Amino acid sequence: MQGILEVLLSALPEAIGGLIAAGIVALLSYLFVKRLRKEPVAVNENNEITAQPPAPQIFSNLPPGTEFIGRKKEIERVKEALNSRWPVICIDGIGGIGKTSLALEVTNACYRFSKSNLSDEKSDESQSSMPIFDGFIWCSAKDREMRLNDILDTVARTLDWQGIAQQPCEEKREAVNKLLRAKRYLLIVDNFETITDEDVRDFILKIPEPSKALVTSREQKLSQANAISIKGLEKDEAFNLIRKEGHRLGLKALEQADDNLLLHLYQATGGAPLAIKWAVGQIKQKGQSLDAVLKSLHEAKGDIFEEVFNKSWDLLSGEAQSILMVMPIFVSSASKEAIEAASDVHHFPLDQALGQLVEMWLVEVTDDLEEKKRRYSVHPLTRAFARSKLAAETEWGNKANERLAEFMLISLMEDNLNSEDKKNSQFASQELPNILSSAKWCFENKLWRKFIDFHIAIDKILAFGGYYDERINFGLMQNEAAKKIGEDKIAAECAVWILGWTYFQQDDLEKADHKFNEGLKYFQQVNNEWWIATTKRLAALVSREKGDFDKAEKLIQSALETFERISNSVDEKSFDKKYNYWWCREYNKSDIPNSLMTLGGIAFRKKEYKLAQEYYEKCNEIFKSFENKEQYFHSIFHLGMISLEKSQSKRAMQLFKESLKGSKEVHWIDLEADSKLGIALLKENTGEFEKAMQFSTDALKIYERLGKQRHIRKTNVLVQRLTEKISKQTAV
Incomplete structure (x- = not known):
């Protein structure tokens, strides 16, 4: 578009005069920017277009800066380098000299100035020399081995393109490069010298314009970069x-x-x-x-x-030494309760020891007033020192890890037990990196049963939170752990519910089909009726997506017959005992209506809307009868889709609004996206393209965060169609 505007600017003066032509091009540029940001065009009382500054939209995951002293010359050098044509800038110097602090001071100032440049806000950094960027991505390799995939994920998630993080590495790299080429972003990589992945070096050096990379390093590894070496303070x-x-x-x-x-x-x-x-x-x-x-x-x-x-x-006191030694066990920060569990230091001695460590700058603590919100962390150099002490106490270190794993597991289970919404655990949202680390330690130390317990407790959070890569990795580990202790049934359950279902969500139908068949083979060998039926019900979804409706119907009808027989002959208590799976308590009552939902979906794909409606209405009644709100609202959405196809716009809108409201009540983000997509389709039909675009982009954002590929493709088609319609509408 910018190229077209430049052509217009060069061609119009000859025809209508330079000032008029410039005005036309300026107007087109304004309208184009407004359209990109999906903002209404501002007009005054005389219907004259008036430019309004766009709302701030600077993406950033920058850590907050701390009190900064001096370094005025270095600050100006970094700013000058960021304003130059150099694609890569490197701040180098010895450890502890202030490289990270300098990078944070400059980038936070740039962030504030960039943000104020997009709004009416006034910034202290009003100098014309302050670099402006559309986003700031901070990646730190201080306390972990960072590979290219980690950087690509951080870029995607910071720029709010969650779906990219679910792609294979090569596709992910290409997609991230497109993002960096589209706008002017600043990628900051801290402690670059610790990175051993050569792909990271290659990626940094080839960062596409207009974006830039700023790295800090204890070594002068990047000879191609604009190096800014810093020494001690004046x-x-x-x-x-x-x-x-x-x-x-x-x-x-x-x-x-x-x-x-x-x-x-x-x-x-x-x-x-x-x-x-x-x-x-x-x-x-x-x-x-x-x-x-x-x-x-x-x-x-x-x-x-x-x-x-x-x-x-x-x-340090003995208690303080114990606490310092456990700090490297945590992936990032830690709560006081977790530190207490790992170190086995309690009550007043715990407070005294933490106070001593904080006073000596060996441990840092956030300034939250509420104790439960406070997080403790250590500097990477402190972490390395403490890790060496921990390595010398192997037996004690193993006990500390085991105590922490026990604390994490019990806390997670209690949180799940006390929370009505088990896929939205508050404890897990705060401690997820540490939970996963503890679970992995259990696996690496062959504590197979405890690892399985961990995975059972965390799996729903991984599934509904969109952590699909993690769910696959832990599913593979659980499969191995189950086989190690002769739990073939758990291994088969994992193949179906965890691996097969997640592959299906990622649109990898072949892998999903393979895992469903793997599980089905085992359950047929042991004649487990419920699992045979459950696996068939899930496998029917794959056949439906492949367009093999006959196979899908046969699978689901077979599953439905089994579910009906089980429900008539097994009471709930004996069912849980006989079919010992951790989700059975939630799914036993839903087996029959879920199967009917699948049949409804097949009928809908075949455009047999009357039959599909009958299935969904029956499901709706059943789910309502035993207060399964999630599936009740899900069936409401599907009835809305049928009304949409039958051109019953008013009815469809009522149903979509109800499912949207319900999705927020039950914290089901997938259903929220589906409902918004339905409303977008309705708005498109009524010619309300701007509103349709808003709902469709909201839905797309959620789908990309979850990595739901089929939905992403479908919504992208709608967005493209709406873009063309809005363009034609504007031209008229």
Whole structure:
């Protein structure tokens, strides 16, 4: 579009004059931008178009910046580099010198200025030299091995293209490159020197214009980058930092100390901000004079941080040492309760130990007022030191991991038990990385039964939360764990419900069909009627998607006969005992209506709307009778689709609005997207293309986050169709 506008600008002056032509092109540009952002065109009382600034839409996952001292020259150098044609900028220097802090200071300032540039907000960063970007993606390799796939996922999720994260790596890389080529984004990779994946290096160096990459590294690995090397703080800046730290820790003597005295500390630390903070933390401790700290710093020389850690370690209480050693077990941050469980330090000693660690800057804590919301974390250097201590205590470390796994599992189960919505666990949403890490530790240490228990507790959250890759990976591990302990039934259940169903959601019909057949073969061997029927019901969905309606109907009819026989002969209590699967309590009453729903779906695909309606209405009555709200609202949606096909617009809108409202009540995001898509189709039929576009893009956003490929393709077709219709409508 921009190219077309440029052609117009060059051709129109000759025909109608430069000023008029420029005005026309400016108007077209304004309308085009409005259309891209799906905003109404502003007009005044005389029906004249008036430009209104677009709403802010700067994507960012930047961590918040901390108090920053000095570095004015370095800040200007980074800003200048970001404004240049250099695609990659590297901030390098020794560990603890302030590379990350500098990157955060500049990028947060750029974010604020970029955001204010899109709105009426006023920003402190009003300098014309401040770089502007459409989004900021922060990737940190501080405490984990980062591969290209991790960076691609972070880019996709930060820019709100969740569906891209579900694609294979090669397709994902191509899709992310398209995103980076479409707008001016800044990708920041922190601690680049720890990355060993050569694909990451290749990706960074080939980042497409107009986007840029900013990396921090302890090594000068990127010779092709615009390198900005930083050293220690200037003397006055370091004095300012020392005094501020003294004030924060209540060290009046240090806060009011003479410059000549502070000069020794400045020289010993080399002006490294992290070393200065640690040194002041040592002075805070009883018995540690400035002379003692200076001696330790001087003797460390190039290995300054290890020496500081060793000295700090000797000053820690036994409880504080235990807590510090467990911190590397956590993937990211940790709650106080989790730290308590892993370290086996409780009550007052726990509070005392955490206080000591925080005072010495060995552990950092968020500033939340409520204790339950506080999160504790450690700097990567501290993590490495603590990990070395933990490695020397193998037996103790294993017990700590086992205690944490037990805590995570019990907390997750209690949260599931106390929550009506088991797919929206508050505990899991806060602790998911740590939960998955504990589960993986159980698997790696051959605690097969506990791993299976973990997966049973977390599986619904992975399924309904759209963590499909994780669900596949853990499903494969569960399959192996079950076989290790001779639980062939659990392995077969996993093949059907976890692997087969997830492959189906990802539109990988062949893999889904393979897993369903694998499970069906086992259940037929052991003559498990319920699982045979359940597997057939799910396999029918694959046949339906392949267009083999005859096979789908045969499978579902066979399943339905079995469900009807079971429901007439087995009471609920004996059913749970006989068919021992963790979802049976929820699904036993729903087996028959779910089967009817599948038959309704087949009839709908065959355009037999009257028959489909009969199935859905019957399902609706059954689900309502035992208060299965999720499936009740789901059947309401399908009845809405039938009304839409029968051109019963008013009835269809009523049904879609009811299912949309219900989706929010039961926290079912899939149903929310389906309902919005239905409303979009109705709005298209009535010529309300703008409203239809809004509903369809909302639905598409959800589908992409969940990675539901079939729905993504269908909604994309609608969006494209609406775009063309809006364009024609605007032209008229």
